[in-house]
Amino acid sequence: DMKVTQMPRYLIKRMGENVLLECGQDMSHETMYWYRQDPGLGLQLIYISYDVDSNSEGDIPKGYRVSRKKREHFSLILDSAKTNQTSVYFCASSPDWAYEQYFGPGTRLTVL
């Protein structure tokens, strides 16, 4: 069964703390994505990874960085989290950037 997993599912952090969100996929997909979803703004793309160590900024990369050292794992890092980074974060993967994307269940991050 094709699957994208995200850990943790819920996270509460204080402003200034570091945050690590993890994403995994078992489909050997080349391309992976990080999005955030906020009410009224829909889904916004943070970063794309085309393969291991081949990452590209999305529409809202400021305040985030990513790491992809293995094809099946893609991490989103917030160094010194801010309250406006409170959101639901989704990871997705696709066999190629031109094809169907598969989404993980999301991580609800609250920054106090």
Place this chain on the structure above:
Amino acid sequence: GDQVEQSPSALSLHEGTGSALRCNFTTTMRAVQWFQQNSRGSLINLFYLASGTKENGRLKSTFNSKESYSTLHIRDAQLEDSGTYFCAAPRSNAKLTFGKGTKLSVKS
């Protein structure tokens, strides 16, 4: 401006009835993907179409790339169909442009 426009923004159906959701594109799109976001917040893949029509159970989707639109038809709506339906289209730079969604409420 927005490249993907969804309508209606909200829709209420009684169980057993049906309707169509629409997605209009302001530029030529290569494909369309439809998702349902359920009450738990999960994004469920419904369809991916590069052309033509696909059907899955009570759902059917068409994509007309020439006329720049896609539709999602729901028939015999059930309570579990409630949620927000998004269409999205891939841009040439590998980014997926999402519509703002249609919030569907199915009532008994």
